[in-house]
Amino acid sequence: xQELIQRYKNLLEKCDSRKxxxxxxxxxxxxxxxWLSSPASTKYHLNEKQxxxxxxxxxxxxxxxxxxxxxxxxxxxxxxxxxxxHDLGKIGTFEKPNYLENDNQxxxxxxxxxxxxxxxxxxxxxxxxxxxxxxxxxxxxDEEAQAILYHDGQYIDANKEVAHRECLLTLLxxxxxxxxxxxxxxxxx
Numbered sequence: 428x429q430e431l432i433q434r435y436k437n438l439l440e441k442c443d444s445r446k447x448x449x450x451x452x453x454x455x456x457x458x459x460x461x462w463l464s465s466p467a468s469t470k471y472h473l474n475e476k477q478x479x480x481x482x483x484x485x486x487x488x489x490x491x492x493x494x495x496x497x498x499x500x501x502x503x504x505x506x507x508x509x510x511x512x513h514d515l516g517k518i519g520t521f522e523k524p525n526y527l528e529n530d531n532q533x534x535x536x537x538x539x540x541x542x543x544x545x546x547x548x549x550x551x552x553x554x555x556x557x558x559x560x561x562x563x564x565x566x567x568x569d570e571e572a573q574a575i576l577y578h579d580g581q582y583i584d585a586n587k588e589v590a591h592r593e594c595l596l597t598l599l600x601x602x603x604x605x606x607x608x609x610x611x612x613x614x615x616x
Contacts, residue, residue, distance in 0.1 A: 431477060432463075434484050438511060441491075442504045445565065449508060452564040456515075461524040465517060469526065470540040472608050479517050482607065486510045490603040498595045501570075508561075509571050509600050513578040516556030519548050552585075554578060570594045578604055 435453075442449045456462040467473035467482040487510025494506050519525030526542040534540040551559070558575050561567065567575070573596070577589045580601035589597070 428477065431481055431484060434488070435480060435511075438484065438487050438491075438507050441507050443502070445504060445508075448565055449504075452561075455564065456518075460518050460521055461526070462515070462518050465524070466526050466542050467514070467517065469529075469542045469544065470538055472611050474539065474541050479514060482611075483511045483514060485607040485611075486513065486600070486603050489607050490599055493599045493603055498599060501596055501599070505568065505571055505574075505596055506599070508565065508567070509574045509578070509596060510603065512561050513557060513575050513600060513604065514553065515560050516551070516553045516558075518560075519545055520556075521560070523548055554583075570596045573597050574600045577601070580605070 439450055439453055440446075463480055464476050465479040466475055467478035473479070473482050487507055490506045490510040491503060494501050494503070517525055523545055525545055525548060527545050529535055529540050529543045531540070531543070534543075554576050558567075558572060561575065562572070573589070573594055577586050577593065577597050578600045580586060581590060593601075
């Protein structure tokens with residue numbers, strides 16, 4: 428657990444021009460939301476405490492490696508912001524958590540649904556919620572906004588509108604996200 432928190436802090440330190448605002452946002456998230464404890468899903472990858480942070484740190488680290496090899500012109504700061512916060516919408520809102528512990532034993536045992544979605548949240552797509560939450564605190568570039576909004580790539584039908592018009596950061600985060608999830612699955616076999 429401490430190693431994960433240290434990796435998270437090390438990533439935040441890579442920010443440059445917006446370092447103060449990013450660290451202030453991270454501190455806000457840490458103190459007032461479920462960001463540090465949320466699972467990454469209800470029943471799929473990392474459906475455990477700190478699963479979202481584990482996934483986000485892994486994606487940001489993978490994104491930085493891809494950047495170094497394929498697109499060094501993209502700033503480390505952009506990679507950290509997009510990598511860490513691309514799935515931020517999974518926390519819900521600043522007032523209401525998205526994931527609640529599931530009390531349905533059948534769903535837990537038969538479907539591995541340790542968590543359930545909070546029915547009190549106003550529905551919003553994950554990427555849209557992530558972009559909405561982040562943009563209230565951090566001024567994003569156009570490329571960062573596109574990368575967050577379309578980070579699931581062509582797995583989401585609605586993302587077809589950006590096909591062949593993705594900026595490099597969007598392509599990198601799509602692959603980093605997919606790679607991190609696949610690597611987790613390989614590690615669990």
